[in-house]
Amino acid sequence: MVRGPVSLGVVGIITLLMFGLVVGGPGLYARFLPESAVAWLEDFSLEDMASLTGGGGSDSGEPIEHLRDSGDGWRPSDRIAAMTGNRAVFIKDVVSGRRKRGAAGQSPAAVEVVQPVTGCTVTPPAAGSLLGHVNGDSSSRARVELSTYGDAELAEAVAKFARTYRKSGAKIVSGIGEVRFDAFDVVVTEVAQPVYLVLQAGGQMRLWNLHLAPGARLERVVLLGGDQAGVANLPEGVPVEVMRNAEMAACGLPRPAYPLNPGHMLYQSLAAGHLTPEEAQETLDLMAAQMQAYEEWFRQSFGQGAAETMAGDWYEGGIAVVGPVPAEAAGRARWNKLDGATARITADTYVEYAGLAEQGTDFKARVMAVATAFAWGDLKNIRQGVEF
Amino acid sequence: MLLRVVLILGIGLVLAGFGAAGWQYWQSSSEVETASAEVGAGAPEVAGEAQAAPQVVAAAPAAATGAGNGAGQDWMISEGGGLVPRGEVRNFLVQDRFVEERRLRFRLRVPLTALVSAGEQLPAEVYREAFAEVRAGVVGADLCAPLLAAWAAGCALQAASLDEGSYDPATGTAAFDVTLVYAMQPEAQALPDLATRSLVMEYLRLTPEAGSAGTETPQAFLAAAVEAAGAACAGRDACRVMGLALSWDSPADLGGMVQLGALQPLPKGVFPAPPLF
Numbered sequence: 131m132v133r134g135p136v137s138l139g140v141v142g143i144i145t146l147l148m149f150g151l152v153v154g155g156p157g158l159y160a161r162f163l164p165e166s167a168v169a170w171l172e173d174f175s176l177e178d179m180a181s182l183t184g185g186g187g188s189d190s191g192e193p194i195e196h197l198r199d200s201g202d203g204w205r206p207s208d209r210i211a212a213m214t215g216n217r218a219v220f221i222k223d224v225v226s227g228r229r230k231r232g233a234a235g236q237s238p239a240a241v242e243v244v245q246p247v248t249g250c251t252v253t254p255p256a257a258g259s260l261l262g263h264v265n266g267d268s269s270s271r272a273r274v275e276l277s278t279y280g281d282a283e284l285a286e287a288v289a290k291f292a293r294t295y296r297k298s299g300a301k302i303v304s305g306i307g308e309v310r311f312d313a314f315d316v317v318v319t320e321v322a323q324p325v326y327l328v329l330q331a332g333g334q335m336r337l338w339n340l341h342l343a344p345g346a347r348l349e350r351v352v353l354l355g356g357d358q359a360g361v362a363n364l365p366e367g368v369p370v371e372v373m374r375n376a377e378m379a380a381c382g383l384p385r386p387a388y389p390l391n392p393g394h395m396l397y398q399s400l401a402a403g404h405l406t407p408e409e410a411q412e413t414l415d416l417m418a419a420q421m422q423a424y425e426e427w428f429r430q431s432f433g434q435g436a437a438e439t440m441a442g443d444w445y446e447g448g449i450a451v452v453g454p455v456p457a458e459a460a461g462r463a464r465w466n467k468l469d470g471a472t473a474r475i476t477a478d479t480y481v482e483y484a485g486l487a488e489q490g491t492d493f494k495a496r497v498m499a500v501a502t503a504f505a506w507g508d509l510k511n512i513r514q515g516v517e518f
Numbered sequence: 519m520l521l522r523v524v525l526i527l528g529i530g531l532v533l534a535g536f537g538a539a540g541w542q543y544w545q546s547s548s549e550v551e552t553a554s555a556e557v558g559a560g561a562p563e564v565a566g567e568a569q570a571a572p573q574v575v576a577a578a579p580a581a582a583t584g585a586g587n588g589a590g591q592d593w594m595i596s597e598g599g600g601l602v603p604r605g606e607v608r609n610f611l612v613q614d615r616f617v618e619e620r621r622l623r624f625r626l627r628v629p630l631t632a633l634v635s636a637g638e639q640l641p642a643e644v645y646r647e648a649f650a651e652v653r654a655g656v657v658g659a660d661l662c663a664p665l666l667a668a669w670a671a672g673c674a675l676q677a678a679s680l681d682e683g684s685y686d687p688a689t690g691t692a693a694f695d696v697t698l699v700y701a702m703q704p705e706a707q708a709l710p711d712l713a714t715r716s717l718v719m720e721y722l723r724l725t726p727e728a729g730s731a732g733t734e735t736p737q738a739f740l741a742a743a744v745e746a747a748g749a750a751c752a753g754r755d756a757c758r759v760m761g762l763a764l765s766w767d768s769p770a771d772l773g774g775m776v777q778l779g780a781l782q783p784l785p786k787g788v789f790p791a792p793p794l795f
Contacts, residue, residue: 281644288648293679296655500645504652506635512652516674516699518618 203445237275237484250381262452270448320453360475
């Protein structure tokens with residue numbers, strides 16, 4: 131008599147838990163379950179279960195099979211990390227305790243501001259150290275609740291706000307997305323020698339999150355590119371040097387360039403006849419010149435070539451490895467969360483992150499304050515339109 | 519049985535179709551004859567109808583409040599015999615209130631100092647473009663005056679925005695896109711029967727010589743354009759200013775267009791088909 135309702139209740143609870151898993155993701159249970167259990171759930175999340183049907187989401191086969199030759203570039207699954215020579219490795223084989231980031235993003239607990247280098251050179255690697263070179267040119271899509279901006283960004287947001295508000299009356303402030311960092315994970319498994327890290331970003335605001343294997347040592351970290359750049363989970367005492375895109379451009383330094391993948395849009399366009407062979411060759415020649423210039427500058431600065439040392443350059447890739455694949459589990463790096471970490475970043479006038487307890491002074495509040503001041507103290511003054 | 523049903527339906531449709539067409543033809547023929555008798559043989563030019571139109575009003579007071587002034591009518595005949603788009607009909611006929619289609623669009627360049635209030639300073643350079651965007655409405659505030667002084671009964675700012683990227687730090691000026699809507703002053707004479715007229719659009723291009731009178735400032739150019747529009751319609755019956763599009767970047771870089779709407783007799787052989795219901 132009782133067994134029926136009890137069974138129904140159990141089924142209902144399981145259904146609810148599964149529903150929660152699908153909707154909220156494994157992070158929903160982070161408060162109730164041990165971290166290892168949440169990590170296990172993430173590994174076997176429904177997203178990956180779905181990809182088992184053909185999306186390449188499981189850890190079966192060779193890691194390189196999880197790298198797709200797409201029109202945008204080499205596109206990895208979220209199971210693999212980049213290594214030098216366009217090789218791939220399963221993430222679980224180089225780092226343990228990895229946690230996927232939720233849609234809400236993570237936020238460092240503290241931020242220290244670092245200044246970009248004042249000249250046009252960086253300190254070269256010392257003899258006997260390994261040059262670890264990671265290129266994360268495209269967005270990693272890993273959002274971090276950390277942003278920095280200045281008056282130019284605020285002014286642009288004020289103008290956008292005014293355009294929207296005066297027509298619709300909607301108080302929509304946009305623009306924070308463009309000044310928010312994304313994260314790129316760098317796993318260092320090299321323990322035999324100190325590692326000199328060169329981390330090259332593209333046009334975004336990039337926070338490099340480091341995960342070091344036991345015994346790994348960093349000689350120095352050089353952050354290149356990006357509108358702003360930063361590094362998190364950096365061991366104490368490791369110097370950081372930064373040359374953002376602005377400094378590199380001011381010094382006349384070349385932008386990074388690497389050979390295109392066979393399935394790249396350029397080759398697709400050529401095959402489809404949208405580009406003539408001459409046009410394609412012209413583009414390739416330009417790229418070759420850029421590659422050569424970057425290669426020369428890189429070798430001059432760091433003693434080795436960019437292409438031979440580079441790991442990454444994957445489209446929307448978010449993790450790269452410097453060093454070998456550890457033979458044993460004990461040699462794997464331990465995953466470092468961004469939550470609670472200290473980030474060292476270049477910064478504009480304002481910095482925002484969850485750990486900063488200044489209320490009412492976030493991006494939106496600042497934009498609204500400026501717009502209101504310009505509108506003689508009342509936003510209604512900028513409303514427009516006639517009722518017909 | 520089925521065959522009979524199909525036949526009956528077919529015959530019914532044919533009767534309904536030809537019946538409707540015949541009814542429309544009969545209706546339009548009788549209306550045209552009536553109108554022709556009132557107006558006369560029909561004037562070849564719109565200007566020539568100036569004397570005829572009052573007679574229609576006098577002869578048919580009902581028309582003065584109905585078809586005579588166009589109130590309630592939502593269709594007009596174009597020069598080619600087709601229907602005039604609804605927006606243009608509304609623009610031409612609904613004179614006593616704002617309609618979306620009747621507007622003045624003005625792209626003008628002004629110094630940002632014109633946007634500050636008394637005792638106020640311009641913000642820091644980095645914020646000036648945003649300041650201009652927020653205060654764009656100020657640019658349109660004084661543009662209604664020339665219209666109201668000439669032929670408009672009402673005028674209001676519909677939209678004003680900064681032309682993005684137009685701010686010039688060297689001159690401290692920026693370009694703005696302003697849209698005003700206006701209502702027309704009431705006309706002394708009622709419209710003729712619209713079933714006997716077609717609506718004709720005329721465009722007056724404004725290309726003043728650089729540095730000539732009326733080019734000094736955006737306001738001066740607007741006043742000149744308003745005057746030109748009024749002059750183009752002056753003395754003509756049922757001629758209305760349906761819109762203006764102006765641009766003033768400097769006394770040497772300016773221009774514009776005025777859209778006028780006027781009535782003229784229907785071309786020969788064209789008969790309006792009134793709605794069935």
